[in-house]
Amino acid sequence: xxxLRTLREDPDRLRASQRxxxxxxxxxxxxLDLDERRRGALTAYESLRAxxxxxxxxxxxxxxxxxxxxxxxxxxxxxxxxxxEAEAEKLAKRLDELVMSVPNIxxxxxxxxxxxxxxxxxxxxKPSFDFTPRDHLELGELLGAIDTERGxxxxxxxFFFLTGVGARLQLGLLNMAMQQAIEVGFTPMIxxxxxxxxxxxxxxxxxxxxxxxxxxxxxxxxxxxTSEAPMAAYxxxxxxxxxxxxxxxxxxxSCFRREAGSYGKDTRGIIRVHQFDKVEMFSYCRPEDAAEExxxxxxxxxxxxxxxxxxxxxxxxxxxxxxxxxxxxxxxxAWLPTQSRYLELTSTSNCTExxxxxxxxxxRDGEEKPRTxxxxxxxxxxxxxxxxxxxxxxxxxGSVVVPKALRPYVGLDVLEPVK
RNA sequence: GGUGGAGUCGCCUAGUGGCCGAGGGCGCACGCCUCGAAAGCGUGUGAUGGGGCAACCUAUCCGUGGGUUCAAAUCCCACCUCCACCGCCA
Numbered sequence: 001x002x003x004l005r006t007l008r009e010d011p012d013r014l015r016a017s018q019r020x021x022x023x024x025x026x027x028x029x030x031x032l033d034l035d036e037r038r039r040g041a042l043t044a045y046e047s048l049r050a051x052x053x054x055x056x057x058x059x060x061x062x063x064x065x066x067x068x069x070x071x072x073x074x075x076x077x078x079x080x081x082x083x084x085e086a087e088a089e090k091l092a093k094r095l096d097e098l099v100m101s102v103p104n105i106x107x108x109x110x111x112x113x114x115x116x117x118x119x120x121x122x123x124x125x126k127p128s129f130d131f132t133p134r135d136h137l138e139l140g141e142l143l144g145a146i147d148t149e150r151g152x153x154x155x156x157x158x159f160f161f162l163t164g165v166g167a168r169l170q171l172g173l174l175n176m177a178m179q180q181a182i183e184v185g186f187t188p189m190i191x192x193x194x195x196x197x198x199x200x201x202x203x204x205x206x207x208x209x210x211x212x213x214x215x216x217x218x219x220x221x222x223x224x225x226t227s228e229a230p231m232a233a234y235x236x237x238x239x240x241x242x243x244x245x246x247x248x249x250x251x252x253x254s255c256f257r258r259e260a261g262s263y264g265k266d267t268r269g270i271i272r273v274h275q276f277d278k279v280e281m282f283s284y285c286r287p288e289d290a291a292e293e294x295x296x297x298x299x300x301x302x303x304x305x306x307x308x309x310x311x312x313x314x315x316x317x318x319x320x321x322x323x324x325x326x327x328x329x330x331x332x333x334a335w336l337p338t339q340s341r342y343l344e345l346t347s348t349s350n351c352t353e354x355x356x357x358x359x360x361x362x363x364r365d366g367e368e369k370p371r372t373x374x375x376x377x378x379x380x381x382x383x384x385x386x387x388x389x390x391x392x393x394x395x396x397x398g399s400v401v402v403p404k405a406l407r408p409y410v411g412l413d414v415l416e417p418v419k
Numbered sequence: 420g421g422u423g424g425a426g427u428c429g430c431c432u433a434g435u436g437g438c439c440g441a442g443g444g445c446g447c448a449c450g451c452c453u454c455g456a457a458a459g460c461g462u463g464u465g466a467u468g469g470g471g472c473a474a475c476c477u478a479u480c481c482g483u484g485g486g487u488u489c490a491a492a493u494c495c496c497a498c499c500u501c502c503a504c505c506g507c508c509a
Contacts, residue, residue, distance in 0.1 A: 042469055046478045056490045060437040074489035
């Protein structure tokens, strides 16, 4: 959620951000008005309550007629306090709901919608084949690595089995990601994948993306779409020691997505699936360090992409295409030879204090007042990477060369067809 | 799933309707004492919202949410978490 104090001091910043996202900027005026009325109602309630407390006190020390008079007055006040409190709460609730619906204030993201991204960099060379390249599913079946047919039989569309070298490839890839993270000081984590409603709502995943989330009705729990959610909620309602920042976690989890509304899109293979595995970086840091931390996360993503020797580009996502928590987002997209397009492999977001404010994650230096931390996240590896690895490193006979850095983790230099 | 017990300020604990506007201890900070330190003594000690240039003032917070009452840490209801035991189970 955005900070009301910042809003009061500099409402134009939010107006500009809303416009860049292509959203309504009149919400600012509504917010300011509601905020003022709420503060007025709060003051009114507080003075009534103070009087009620002092009159109540004197009831206990008085007797006889005096006591009867005071008691009558106290009863009046009790009713008035109740009314004033209800009014203040009503306004606070309305303000709260409105504040929660406002997305984060962007930081330097290019204005516009989905297609208005800016390409920051292109890395590596797209492969050229002297044969007709096979797509990842054809390769996966040839290698005995991917079984979508049985995935569909057992669980339905957009489910799959990783078998044999497919399973080995994923384990190797994610292990390599974990190892890299550990080497630069991340705390490795294996997180819960079921979250309570409050935790899920706190991380912002029940907003506009609520229909993407699986819910277990009988237990009132949600399946996470990314370990960002449990890692963000990890320090929920805590005050961290300022000296411990930045705190970096690398979470390994399965991720679950309903993919509602994506019917007919990426239906072949394992590009868009209901369940996959991911190693995610998550960082808690001081707000003034967040932009720099964002660059670090991006650099670590690029390091991973270099290790698997994929051609890719880095894009600066446009404001209108950011999630509600993100102030800025960089995606790394690998080249997909058989579709002649780029496919998102990583995504790193700077959520500034937006996510942490809602979850009340703060830090303190010495005797100073607690301040809200900034949170950031970024992808280190996912199941989807297998798609790009298979396609880019394939050979004419259907075998796939394992990138050098990955070999020790997979235990194979080349994946050979099994049929 | 069942039964019983417990949740109070960073930690331990007092607290059975108004003297709790939460007491004490530990810890921590500052001061006194000391050549210096320890011990001892004294003072202070959280979060959040609102008001104020500020010192400060004010409201809320005793697991959470409701309720009773002029008044709730205290009484009532529901829920959550932890502990113990029983049952079931990978």
